[in-house]
Amino acid sequence: xxxxxxxxxxxxxxxxxxxxxxxxxxxxxxxxxxxxxxxxxxxxxxxxxxxxxxxxxxxxxxxxxxxxxxxxxxxxxxxxxxxxxxxxxxxxxxxxxxxxxxxxxxxxxxxxxx
Amino acid sequence: xxxxxxxxxxxxxxxxxxxxxxxxxxxxxxxxxxxxxxxxxxxxxxxxxxxxxxxxxxxxxxxxxxxxxxxxxxxxxxxxxxxxxxxxxxxxxxxxxxxxxxxxxxxxxx
Numbered sequence: 759x760x761x762x763x764x765x766x767x768x769x770x771x772x773x774x775x776x777x778x779x780x781x782x783x784x785x786x787x788x789x790x791x792x793x794x795x796x797x798x799x800x801x802x803x804x805x806x807x808x809x810x811x812x813x814x815x816x817x818x819x820x821x822x823x824x825x826x827x828x829x830x831x832x833x834x835x836x837x838x839x840x841x842x843x844x845x846x847x848x849x850x851x852x853x854x855x856x857x858x859x860x861x862x863x864x865x866x867x868x869x870x871x872x
Numbered sequence: 873x874x875x876x877x878x879x880x881x882x883x884x885x886x887x888x889x890x891x892x893x894x895x896x897x898x899x900x901x902x903x904x905x906x907x908x909x910x911x912x913x914x915x916x917x918x919x920x921x922x923x924x925x926x927x928x929x930x931x932x933x934x935x936x937x938x939x940x941x942x943x944x945x946x947x948x949x950x951x952x953x954x955x956x957x958x959x960x961x962x963x964x965x966x967x968x969x970x971x972x973x974x975x976x977x978x979x980x981x982x
Contacts, residue, residue, distance in 0.1 A: 790968050800974065801959075801972055801975065802916070804969060807968065807969060809968065846913075848916070852968065859904045859967075860906060860918050860921060861916075861918070861961070861970060862918065863915035863916050863917070865914075865915055866915045
């Protein structure tokens with residue numbers, strides 16, 4: 759069966775510090791991969807999605823970036839965090855071959871920027 | 873108008889009650905529809921996909937109304953464990969990107 763893991767689960771970072779969140783998927787090949795952010799009391803905001811290695815689409819201009827160095831690995835980064843980057847970050851995957859589009863989420867990474 | 877809209881609630885119901893949520897969408901090209909459940913401080917989990925003919929999974933029934941552009945989720949015989957936020961998601965045909973509503977909060981009390 760397919761599994762998705764992301765880490766770290768929780769982190770507290772000072773403003774201006776770098777960020778790296780990692781996500782890996784097991785049990786499937788060539789998945790679509792997504793990074794979402796959910797701010798407190800807000801909906802899910804799509805940040806990036808990827809349909810293949812090295813292929814990244816950005817939905818929202820910001821100081822975050824994403825990379826997909828391997829088929830089942832998706833990384834979210836920032837060189838300098840802002841207070842507004844605080845939130846719950848969720849990685850997700852979907853089957854490329856299935857256009858119905860069900861998304862399956864990782865456990866999430868809760869980021870607090872102080 | 874937002875692409876996907878949900879009443880945030882909270883819906884506060886007693887155990888055993890029947891409760892229904894609606895989710896309206898603005899893109900008439902939408903082809904795939906989903907309900908997710910999100911527990912507090914946890915990730916969303918797929919509850920059920922919504923098919924044109926409607927579908928049922930135990931106490932949960934999902935329906936699609938294309939003419940009025942909304943989907944619904946009906947929960948019968950509510951349990952305390954049903955307390956959560958229910959997110960709807962809508963995806964246009966040919967797209968990999970679903971759009972999520974902000975969710976409806978359900979609180980089931982004894």
